Amino acid sequence: MSVTVKIPTQLRSVTGGEAETAVDEATTVGEVLDGLYDRFDGLRDRIAEDGGLRRFVNVYVGGEDIRFLDGLDTAVDDGDEVTILPAVAGGC
Amino acid sequence: MALEALKCKECGTTYPLEARYVCEDCFGPLEVAYDFSGLDAAETRRKIQAGPQSIWRYSDFLPFESQPRTALAAGVTPLLRADRLAERLGLGEVWVKNDAANPTHSFKDRVVTVALAKARELGYQVVACASTGNLANAVAAHAAAAGLESYVFVPADLEEQKILATGVYGTNLVAVDGNYDDVNRLCTELAGEREWAFVNVNFRPYYSEGSKTVAFEIAEQLGWELPDRIVVPIASGSLITKIARGFDEWREVGLVAGELPKFNGAQAEGCSPVAQAYEAGRDFCAPVKPETIAKSLAIGNPADGPYALDLARRTGGGIDAVTDDEIRTGIKLLAETTGIFTETAGGVTTATLAKLAERGEIGRDERVVVVITGEGLKTLDAVRGSFETIDVDPTTESFADAVGVGAAA
Numbered sequence: 001m002s003v004t005v006k007i008p009t010q011l012r013s014v015t016g017g018e019a020e021t022a023v024d025e026a027t028t029v030g031e032v033l034d035g036l037y038d039r040f041d042g043l044r045d046r047i048a049e050d051g052g053l054r055r056f057v058n059v060y061v062g063g064e065d066i067r068f069l070d071g072l073d074t075a076v077d078d079g080d081e082v083t084i085l086p087a088v089a090g091g092c
Numbered sequence: 093m094a095l096e097a098l099k100c101k102e103c104g105t106t107y108p109l110e111a112r113y114v115c116e117d118c119f120g121p122l123e124v125a126y127d128f129s130g131l132d133a134a135e136t137r138r139k140i141q142a143g144p145q146s147i148w149r150y151s152d153f154l155p156f157e158s159q160p161r162t163a164l165a166a167g168v169t170p171l172l173r174a175d176r177l178a179e180r181l182g183l184g185e186v187w188v189k190n191d192a193a194n195p196t197h198s199f200k201d202r203v204v205t206v207a208l209a210k211a212r213e214l215g216y217q218v219v220a221c222a223s224t225g226n227l228a229n230a231v232a233a234h235a236a237a238a239g240l241e242s243y244v245f246v247p248a249d250l251e252e253q254k255i256l257a258t259g260v261y262g263t264n265l266v267a268v269d270g271n272y273d274d275v276n277r278l279c280t281e282l283a284g285e286r287e288w289a290f291v292n293v294n295f296r297p298y299y300s301e302g303s304k305t306v307a308f309e310i311a312e313q314l315g316w317e318l319p320d321r322i323v324v325p326i327a328s329g330s331l332i333t334k335i336a337r338g339f340d341e342w343r344e345v346g347l348v349a350g351e352l353p354k355f356n357g358a359q360a361e362g363c364s365p366v367a368q369a370y371e372a373g374r375d376f377c378a379p380v381k382p383e384t385i386a387k388s389l390a391i392g393n394p395a396d397g398p399y400a401l402d403l404a405r406r407t408g409g410g411i412d413a414v415t416d417d418e419i420r421t422g423i424k425l426l427a428e429t430t431g432i433f434t435e436t437a438g439g440v441t442t443a444t445l446a447k448l449a450e451r452g453e454i455g456r457d458e459r460v461v462v463v464i465t466g467e468g469l470k471t472l473d474a475v476r477g478s479f480e481t482i483d484v485d486p487t488t489e490s491f492a493d494a495v496g497v498g499a500a501a
Contacts, residue, residue: 006281008280008284009284010114010116010119011116013116019284046116046117046118046119047119054118054119055376055398056102056114056118056119056120056121056395057119058277058393060277063274063277065273065379065393067378067379068379068381083277083281085277085280085281086113086114086119086280087119087393087395088113088114088119088120088121088296088395089113089222089276089279089280089283089290089292089293089296089395090222090272090273090276090279090280090292090293090296090328090391090395
């Protein structure tokens with residue numbers, strides 16, 4: 001059981017340059033992120049606050065924004081792809 | 093010179109003026125910071141008045157050390173006093189800022205011309221964007237004029253007029269099987285992988301500065317005065333917040349005096365994450381799946397939503413949403429009273445003005461400006477079937493049969 005996580009360029013300074021990583025034994029997005037926080041020092045402070053995500057952070061599972069799913073409780077399966085991206089893009 | 097740095101709107105961390113848009117510490121948006129303390133109001137005003145008939149007359153407030161040269165200009169669009177519209181709505185003084193009168197017929201020419209000038213300055217060869225249509229037109233056109241290669245990403249179900257008015261410029265038009273938010277996510281990922289200037293992703297801090305020129309023009313055209321209220325459409329919320337910033341900068345320098353106008357945001361009910369948050373008293377926007385004819389406003393995950401909410405609240409304005417039928421009625425109302433044919437986004441804005449007037453929220457002594465952001469010929473489906481032609485044979489008898497006998501000449 002392994003989930004792939006795509007890391008945006010803005011966070012690669014805390015992931016040692018890694019653009020993609022894998023988290024094993026996580027069943028929800030929250031557990032995937034906890035796995036990353038354990039592994040990468042300083043990551044939690046950058047994207048999380050008060051137990052949730054900062055407001056300018058978007059997280060997707062299989063291309064779908066987790067706010068349309070169950071947020072941090074969204075279930076993940078073996079082979080799923082989790083993408084972290086800045087929210088501050090696009091628009092007029 | 094006034095240009096200082098890129099600065100995080102959330103935590104204040106500063107960064108050099110390069111292709112960067114997100115704070116690495118908190119993920120907040122970066123914005124261009126200036127120091128206007130060296131600007132003298134009278135001198136700046138003279139300089140503006142002697143400047144070119146384009147947004148570059150406001151160069152002191154744009155993110156460049158010196159006035160850029162661009163192949164395709166933008167801005168200095170008409171501000172028209174709309175007495176018939178005011179009368180119809182029972183209002184005292186209404187002005188229409190008609191930004192359809194730009195090179196590619198929407199306000200996007202302003203932001204794109206700024207972004208492309210910056211892209212060239214920083215040495216980028218390829219420009220790109222995620223677009224709901226108007227931006228696609230503008231990026232394709234300005235890139236063509238500047239001789240830059242471009243990639244334009246749009247949702248595949250976009251209005252045909254907007255697709256045609258993009259492809260004609262010889263861009264690489266990428267139709268994405270998904271909605272705008274999917275397109276945006278794709279471009280955000282690509283911006284991390286390719287050395288391209290995505291005007292509304294990694295160049296967003298510069299791009300969005302172009303929207304301030306809407307405010308500058310309105311103030312200049314009103315005789316260096318501020319309106320009492322302004323009605324602006326909201327998609328991502330960038331335009332409305334940057335118009336406020338433009339007015340604030342001119343208040344700071346002393347080019348205009350008085351309070352910030354009341355800001356009223358306008359959304360389509362089928363995509364109204366900001367209006368819903370306003371109604372619910374929240375300071376954040378829950379994303380939605382767009383379902384509206386106002387495709388140019390169909391952003392379900394608005395990046396500047398929190399700032400638009402704050403602006404509407406602190407100025408005593410508000411944020412409203414209108415139905416697709418109200419949008420169609422709004423387009424007709426503007427056309428029939430001002431001679432301006434706007435696209436669906438302008439229908440949203442006009443319908444919101446009508447709604448505010450109906451609720452009695454606008455005083456008769458108020459000077460109101462309505463920002464019309466795009467051209468009706470781009471969204472023809474919205475008016476199809478909204479009237480009937482008078483069909484006649486080419487004879488005076490047939491015409492008389494159809495319309496009745498007129499008074500003697």
